[in-house]
Amino acid sequence: MRSCDDCPSAKGCAGNNLYPVLMQVHDLYAGGITNKFDILDALDEDNEALLVRFNKLISPVCWSKAALLAIAEVVRRRVAGGTADGDMEAEVGAAIALAIKAFEQFPWHLSELVEQAPDLYQAVLDACPSTAFADQISKRRLVKMCKDIAYGT
Numbered sequence: 001m002r003s004c005d006d007c008p009s010a011k012g013c014a015g016n017n018l019y020p021v022l023m024q025v026h027d028l029y030a031g032g033i034t035n036k037f038d039i040l041d042a043l044d045e046d047n048e049a050l051l052v053r054f055n056k057l058i059s060p061v062c063w064s065k066a067a068l069l070a071i072a073e074v075v076r077r078r079v080a081g082g083t084a085d086g087d088m089e090a091e092v093g094a095a096i097a098l099a100i101k102a103f104e105q106f107p108w109h110l111s112e113l114v115e116q117a118p119d120l121y122q123a124v125l126d127a128c129p130s131t132a133f134a135d136q137i138s139k140r141r142l143v144k145m146c147k148d149i150a151y152g153t
Contacts, residue, residue, distance in 0.1 A: 014054040015065025021047040022070040022103060029102035036105040063103075064112035071099045071113070072123035079124075079133045088136040089145070097149050110150050117146040 024047050028039050043051070054062070078095040079088070100110065113120070121139045128134075137145075 014058050014062035018066035019069040021050055022066050026102045060107050060109055063108035067103045067108040068120050072127050074099045075124045076127040079128050093145050113146050114150050117143040
């Protein structure tokens with residue numbers, strides 16, 4: 001992920017701390033709540049407290065880092081859940097696409113998905129205890145998938 005060494009909030013990284021918020025945003029969106037304000041109203045108290053706590057420290061870079069960490073977790077969930085037909089690439093692509101739709105109303109940069117796709121790959125590897133993901137999807141393939149999803153090709 002992008003280095004936060006020069007960030008004034010490096011010790012209490014907003015990106016790392018906001019990732020659970022975006023996980024709940026993803027889950028709410030996947031559950032059918034798609035309006036940003038309805039999602040914000042549905043956040044639990046802990047996630048609301050995180051938003052308040054990091055309000056002054058949140059930048060688009062922080063949101064992008066949180067989004068990439070959340071996407072890695074979403075992919076890990078999909079991989080851990082397995083697929084009915086064994087098409088790992090389709091499952092991972094669907095997980096990334098859904099996360100992008102869930103996060104698009106928040107101030108993160110979609111270009112970060114493409115620029116940091118290699119780091120996203122590593123984050124997924126770190127999150128997945130099994131080798132199923134790495135065995136079926138290479139770093140190069142994930143970068144291409146992210147480009148295809150981000151640019152709609």
